[in-house]
Amino acid sequence: MKKLWPALALTLSCTALMPAEAQATAWEAKTMRAPLSAREVERPLILGKGWLELSLEAQVKSTNQYWGPEGEKLEWDYAEWLYTKETLRVRYGILRRGDLTWELPVHYLRLQNENLGTDTKGMYWGDPRFSFTFEPLRTDVPLTSIVTKAEMKVPMGNESPGSYIAGPSTFQRFITTSGTPDLTLSARGKRQIGIFAVEAGVGYMYRFSGLAQYLLETTNNQLNGRLKPGNQIQLDAAGMVQLGPVALQGGLWLKRWGTVEAGTTSGGLLPNGNLEPIVGSEGWGWGADINAIGHVTRGIDVVAGAYIPVRGEDLMFFPIEDLHPTRGTTFTGRLEFRF
Amino acid sequence: MSRISRIAVAALTLGLGSMALAPQAEAKFVSPYNHPDLDWYTIDTEHFAVHYPVSKKTAEEGNPHYINAEYSARRSAVESERMWPLMCGELNYFLKEKIHVVILDQSDYLEGFTIPSWDWIEISANPGGYFYRMRGRGEWFSDVLIHEFAHVVSLKASTSIAEGTGGILVGGLYSDGIRDMDTGVQFYISSNDAWWWTEGGAEFWSNNTGYYWWTSARDQNIRMTVLQDRLLDYGEWESRVDASDWGDGERGYQQGYNMALYIRERFGDETMARFAIEYSKGWRPNWDSVIEDVIGIDGRTLYNDWVAYVTEKYEAVEREIQADGQVEGLELKGSPGAWEFKKPSDRDEYEKSDRNERENERHSTGTWELEPKFSDDGKYFGYNGGRIFVTPTPEGSFSAFAGASTSDADVSDEASRLSWRLGTGATFSHQWDFIPGRDAVVLTMSEDALSTPFQYWSKLKLEEDGYDWKQLYIGELTTTTRKVKGEMIETTDPGSILGQDKIMDRYTAIPNTMRGTDPNVSPNGEQVVYIEYFDGGTNLVVINLDGSEKTYLTEFHDGTMFQRPDWSPDGTKVVFSMFRNYQNDLYMIDVASKEIEALTWDKHESYDPHWGHDGLIYFTSDPDGIYNIYRMDPATREVEQVTNVLGGASSPTLTPDGNLVYTMYTAFGFKIWGLAGDEFMLRDATHRFNIAPDRGEVQAGLDYSEDLSFLESATKKYKFTRAMMPPTATPLIRYGNDSMTNWGITAGFQLFMQDFVEDHGGVIMAILGEDTTLMAQYINQVWYPSFFLTVYRVQSKSDFARAFDADGNFSTTADQTYFEGEQAQVQNMVFGGMSYPFNGNIDISAGASALSFGFQTISDTAFEPFSWRATGFVNATYSNISQRNPLPRSGTMIDLNYAHGYTDIVYAPYYGVDTDDGQRLDAYHYNSYQGRITKYMPVKPIAGWDPLGLLGLARKQQHTFSVDLQGGYIDRNVQFNDEFRAGGRHPYWFGSGAVQPNTFFAGYPGFSLSGETMAILNAAYRFKVKDNINKKIGPLYVYRIDAQVMGTAGNLWSYRAPDDASKYYTDRFGTRVAYDEADLYRERPFRDYAYKNSPVTGTGQFKENYFLYDAGAEVRISSIMFNRAPWNSFVRVAYGFNEIRGVGDVNGDDVITTADNGLGDALSAESELPGVRVYIGIGTGW
Structure with missing residues (x-):
């Protein structure tokens, strides 16, 4: 956790920027702003018109575990992989029934390999995402909220591994993106029952192809190659209980990764005609996700959680977490500010 | 080498894009001038904060432009608080946020607007001179505030998109390099309430809260609009298109107001508010559907x-007036209009003609013709048509008074030679007067109106203080004698620009009359009575013509508004109209004793009094809801009705022969009409006015001023930190491919914030994706120039393929191999400087920038810096272009730019040097000079010559010829990134100037042409295809189509490596490098071909391009999307006649060939054949 100083610094900076109530006109509450419950269990799956939410999130996974080709749970005894993702997320309730989300991650990554005697580390941009969430159905007491969401991920993270002169294992820089855009369409529902709530979602991610700087393609005398990650399906379901100013949430998730394809560029808007499937690059996994949401005020929440994969698979793209999530629990801490 | 070429193209692209970030001098909403001479104060009330200016230096300290808008601010604060519960109650929307009202008092022109989501209302303290003519009352503060506050509440209550953003901008550009086609699409998804509801609603709620009523001025607008068939049609009704014709703006307001009253009558009092509530439930692409959802x-x-x-209603009014006996005379000025027909077939032909043509014909006799009058000696006739037009045309020449039709041709020749056009924009709508006994007039002009011949000719007159107040002038009706067509004639036209001094000599400013307007000269010709403005109110002043003996006849300081003072024939009294304490009446004042006497005391709107030489007071009033001319005997107070018109009669003046000239309101403008003395109606109207008010009541009204001093304790010095507007972010979702297989999707936002008086502003932009833009800009508008500082980083990725050819001959393909790749580029820039509005036409700016550029490929662990550059620049822009329909019809724009640059190549793999045009470049200084002149000329008959009538037809169809000349010179050989560039550009990225007219050479690939010397000339001929289309298609309203054809000639020339083998060596890339830079050859424009864009043939010879040419055509469609956002589209096709080569991926196939010609440059071996390039812009404007 000591490597989380950037997120902490950012958090403190933002806190310092928060003005005192009514000091500056710019931050006055507006009449058009929708009501917002102080309790998570009563909150819909959209933010509400006129609300601006800034959140700072840190995710950490420190592991020496990995998945085998058939989902075996394996470990290195000579290597340690630290994966962190620090995300600034801006969410704005642009419509009564819709909000926009825009998030920008940075990564601090480190791989210590005793066999090679290397200790590679660095900080990089990740891939930003932007999405629009629309709520076609809502009842308020008790709450029922059903949303649909369209999300785009665009490749801004680091694609260059540095010099390949001495082979791929001598990379100097971590790759923090697949180098390709994604479009995800999902639906999610939440139903409140007193202090309880249940929530479930389903999503499909179409992954576009793109030239990727980390991909060397030599068969056809290419300098770089074109890659199309496998499309993904995800299902999840969770329950929640509100205990005073704290909401506890726990659930399960299931993911299916499709086959990755690689090759050269063909013509057309979807130039995938020359791509060949990479055998064994598909897989599936499931796991659990638990969170505790503490309400400091109606405008400030603190969230702590863990994302625990129970089953995964070797998808052949280590250490590109975007293509190949490694085994290990990811811990999450998040501060949410709402204006 | 080709890699660098590619990168350089991108770098320059980004650099140009960044220029759009530089702020314009006219950064403030209303005035281009900053005012460090003012302090600002704030009155804080429960629901409002009112900010107002006070001069730092008082009048006593010698400040000729002393401002103190304290009363205006206090009055606004009180009015605002009074209207708050009423207006919020109308929409059941009680505001939590404070609304900030900024009082402007720096100029003498009417202003009033709001941006509700910014909680911002800005109004001028001075309503100017014509407000009451359109709206029918003189009360300014409550009228403007209630209208703007109605907007605030109704638009906040109805907004379906949260106020933190105005909307979402979604768009993209797809460039197909193989098909040479760029297609851009853009949508701004925003609120789309209908114009009639927005403006009509603001008027309506102002009515419902008791502030407005359906005045006679509003009624005459709609009455004549209906009867003269000028109602806005359904599409115009919903979408604001002021481009159509005269009066459409005001027509839209009143048409909406009237519609709202109709809805109230038919569907109930709250129906208009229910539209707001219904729309607030969720955004919908077509606001129209709200109506159906609410009222079915x-x-x-x-x-x-x-x-x-309304048709039935006003036709009944027309029948009533006709039955009563219409008394209005004839239109005085000009020939009988084409709408007055001698036989039915003429009328049929006229009705078949284009609506716009018909309207233009009716507009041709003027649209704002006010204050007609003859000089006392009957020698001159004049009127205020925006300027004062004076002609030596006797009364009897007009058919209105002659009793028979007279030919204008009889008088037109002399009238045209001896006509004066006096005044400036400040003259508009104000009263003026002849000076008895002199060939001169007194009029209102702006204080900075006069200039020397050099200043007039050069336009180099500095506006040093940012003030241009109104003032009184004397204008002499002088003539000159000069030779025209071999004959000496007397004329008012000096005949040349240098003769302008003769025009300037006509004027003498009357001292001590700053902020004075509406002069009227005493019968003895020695004194002027006029209206003087200060802090939201006016007073009556008398002064000698030489500016001496200034006497205030009144000393109100409470928002009192005077109108049209006029001397009695004996010179002892002045009659005037006054709005005070919410009531408008006629009064007269004894000049010696300053005793005021009310002539009327009622609810009628009586104004425009004129004391005729017959001793009677002629004035305008509306006792029956229609403005007519009445006359009152000041002794008996008996009143007679003089006219009985259908439109509306105002500005009456009795002529020396006892006839009446006045202004008639029509749906085509305010027109001058004449009514012969023997045709006066003279119906007794005494009983319709309160002519004998209680003197005590009148005096009490004159004495009463509302005490607003309690607001003193709520007043503090303005602090911008406590008056920041709510930030507004626009989400941006963009698509921009950098190759035909690359999905360049990016998203982010632009955030804007400033304080309410616009001293400090900032923009932050973050767009993330494969192409990332991060930008922050601060603008300071406190001191005379505005200062800006911009920091940005642009990072982008591009896909490409490289072709390698084993034998270097690309005509044989078997030995070629292709390599795909992706690389990233980055550009960091700091850009700061100042801009200053030198005057109304010229803006100057100066500043400096520092830019670094680098790139990253697979083998780079970080961005490799390639070069950095520091630049200082000075820029001056002149423009007198104002009319756009949709492009300028006339005017000139001149842009001059000088820059001094210092560039250092630092690319480590090249050992910090680069070769360009035969020279090894490391670090160097250079000077760059650029100029551009664009002139738009309306096509029309040339000095009356139009043998076939085609030029006249072209004028009707708004044909415009334009020329655009662009030149540039860099004083040494520079690296490719520093050279001038040309080639077609789509406006999606580069703004509206990118394709108009055409000097970027649309017939050639973007940025493919480069060099240190540039000369490009374009000519274009544009014409209207159709206007008044007025088709509403869902959320889209299409109203006009234009087309243009154009052609371009020019070139860019550069340097060449020496041909003599002893003078160069070949570097490791096989390019020639001169031993001595003196051996480089600079190509001479017009004499040398440009080797950089001259392709190499199979035999190694150049196809010499001395000049490049293109020709093209374009169709432009003007439309409005979502009722408010201009959504203009175009298709342009341009043919480049020359085969060219150039820099980077010249043929646009995303494959860069690596073979080069060895001349020492960054050119690829590709060439682009002559051919067509297509630019399509769907909603991307121009």
């Missing part, structure tokens, strides 16, 4: 019902 019938049916209602 669609908008078009509602509109048609209303049209039927």
Whole structure:
């Protein structure tokens, strides 16, 4: 956790920027702003018109575990992989029934390999995402909220591994993106029952192809190659209980990764005609996700959680977490500010 | 080498894009001038904060432009608080946020607007001179505030998109390099309430809260609009298109107001508010559907019902007036209009003609013709048509008074030679007067109106203080004698620009009359009575013509508004109209004793009094809801009705022969009419006015001023930190491919914030994706120039393929191999400087920038810096272009730029040097000079010559010829990134100037042409294809189509490596490098071909391009999307006649060839054949 100083610094900076109530006109509450419950269990799956939410999130996974080709749970005894993702997320309730989300991650990554005697580390941009969430159905007491969401991920993270002169294992820089855009369409529902709530979602991610700087393609005398990650399906379901100013949430998730394809560029808007499937690059996994949401005020929440994969698979793209999530629990801490 | 070429193209692209970030001098909403001479104060009330200016230096300290808007601010604060519960109650929307009202008092012109989501209302303290003519009352503060506050509440209550953003900008550009086609699409998804509802609603709620009523001025607007068939049609009704014709803006307001009253009558009091509530439930692409959801019938049916209602209503009024006996005389000025027909077939022909043509014909006799009058000696006739037009035309020459039709041709020749056009923009709508006994007039002009011949000719007159107040002038009706067509004639035209001094000599400013307007000269010709403005109110002043003996006849300081003072024939009294304490009446004042006497005391709107030489007071009033001319005997107070018109009569003046000239309101403008003395109606109207008010009541009204001093304790010095507007972010979702297989999707936002008086502003932009833009800009508008500082980083990725050819001959393909790749580029820039509005036409700016550029490929662990550059620049822009329909019809724009640059190549793999045009470049200084002149000329008959009538037809169809010349010179050989560039550009990225007219060479690939010397000339001929289309298609309203054809000639020339083998060596890339830079050859424009864009043939010879040419055609469609956002589209096709080569991926196939010609440059071996390039912009404007 000591490597989380950037997120902490950012958090403190933002806190310092928060003005005192009514000091500056710019931050006055507006009449058009929708009501917002102080309790998570009563909150819909959209933010509400006129609300601006800034959140700072840190995710950490420190592991020496990995998945085998058939989902075996394996470990290195000579290597340690630290994966962190620090995300600034801006969410704005642009419509009564819709909000926009825009998030920008940075990564601090480190791989210590005793066999090679290397200790590679660095900080990089990740891939930003932007999405629009629309709520076609809502009842308020008790709450029922059903949303649909369209999300785009665009490749801004680091694609260059540095010099390949001495082979791929001598990379100097971590790759923090697949180098390709994604479009995800999902639906999610939440139903409140007193202090309880249940929530479930389903999503499909179409992954576009793109030239990727980390991909060397030599068969056809290419300098770089074109890659199309496998499309993904995800299902999840969770329950929640509100205990005073704290909401506890726990659930399960299931993911299916499709086959990755690689090759050269063909013509057309979807130039995938020359791509060949990479055998064994598909897989599936499931796991659990638990969170505790503490309400400091109606405008400030603190969230702590863990994302625990129970089953995964070797998808052949280590250490590109975007293509190949490694085994290990990811811990999450998040501060949410709402204006 | 080709890699660098590619990168350089991108770098320059980004650099140009960044120029759009530089702020314009006219950064403030209303005035281009900053005012460090003012302090600002704030009155804080429960729901409002009112900010107002006070001069730092008082009048006593010698400040000729002393401002103190304290009363205006206090009055606004009180009015605002009074209207708050009423207006919020109308929409059941009680505001939590404070609304900030900024009082402007720096100029003498009417202003009033709001941006509700910014909680911002800005109004001028001075309403100017014509407000009451359109709206019918003189009360300014409550009228403007209630209207703007109605907007604030109704638009906040109805907004379906949260106020933190105005909307979402979604768009993209797809460039197909193989098909040479760029297609851009853009949508701004925003609120789309209908114009009639927005403006009509603001008027309506102002009515419902008791502030407005359906005045006679509003009624005459709609009455004549209906009767003269000028109602806005359904599409115009919903979408604001002021481009159509005269009066459409005001027509839209009043048409909406009237519609709202109709809706209230038919569907109930709250129906208009229910539209707001319904729309607030969720954004919908077509606001129109709100109507159906609320009242059960669609908008078009509602509109048609209303049209039927008002038509029936006003046709009944017309029948009533005709039955009563219409008394109005004839239009005085010009020939009988084409609408007055001698036989039915003429009328049929006229009705078949284009609506716009018909309207233009009716507009041709003027649209704002006010204050007609003859000089006392009957020698001159004049009127205020925006300027004062004076002609030596006797009364008897006009058919209105001659009793028979007279030919204008009889008088037109002399009238045209001896006509004066006096004044400036400040003259508009103000009273003026002849000076008895002199060939001169007194009029209102702006204080900075006069200039020397050099200043007039060069336009180099500095506006040093940012003030241009109104002032009184004397204008002499002088003539000159000069030779025209071999004959010496007397004329008012000096005949040349240098003769302008003769025009300037006509004027003498009357001292001590700053902020004075509406002069009227005493019968003895020695004194002027006029209206003087200060802090939201006016007073009556008398002064000698030489500016001496200034006497205030009144000393109000409470928002009192005077109008049209006029001397009595004996010179002892002045009659005037005054709005005070919410009531408008006629009064007269004894000049010696300053005793005021009310002539009327009622609810009628009586104004425009004129004391005729017959001793009677002629004035305008509306006791029956229609403005007519009445006359009152000041002794007996008996009143007679003089006219009985259908439109509206105002500005009456009795002529020396006892006739009446006045202004008639029509749906085509305010026109001058004449009524012969023997045709006066002279119907007793005494009983319709309160002519004998209680003197005590009148005096009490004169004495009463509301005490606003309690606001003193709520007043503090303005602090911008406590008056920041709510930030507004625009989400941006963009698509921009950098190759035909690359999905360049990016998203982010632009955030804007400033304080309410616009001293400090900032923009932050973050767009993330494969192409990332991060930008922050601060603008300071406190001191005379505005200062800006911009920091940005642009990072982008591009896909490409490289072709390698084993034998270097690309005509044989078997030995070629292709390599795909992706690389990233980055550009960091700091850009700061100042801009200053030198005057109304010229802006100057200066500043400096520092830019670094680098790139990253697979083998780079970080961005490799390639070069950095520091630049200082000075820029001056002159423009007198104001009219756009949709492009300028006339005017000139001149842009001059000088820059000094210092560039250092630091690319480590090249050991910090680069070769360009035969020279090894490391670090160097250079000077760059650029100029551009664009001139738009309306096509029309040339000095009356139009043998075939085609030029006249072209004028009707708004044909415009334009030329655009662009030149540039860099004083040494520079690296490719520093050279001038040309080639077609789509406006999606580069703004509206990118394709108009055409000097970027649309017939050639973007940025493919480069060099240190540039000369490009374009000519274009544009014409209207059709206007008044007025088609509403869902959320889209299409109203006009234009087309243009154009052609371009020019070139860019550069340096060449020496041909003599002893003078160069070949570097490791096989390019020639001169031993001595003196051996480089600079190509001479017009004499040398440009080797950089001259392709190499199979035999190694150049196809010499001395000049490049293109020709093209374009169709432009003007439309409005979502009722408010211009959504203009175009298709342009341009043919480049020359085969060229150039830099980077010249042929646009995303494959860069690596073979080069060895001349020492960054050129690829590709060439682009002559051919067509297509630019399509769907909603991307121009």
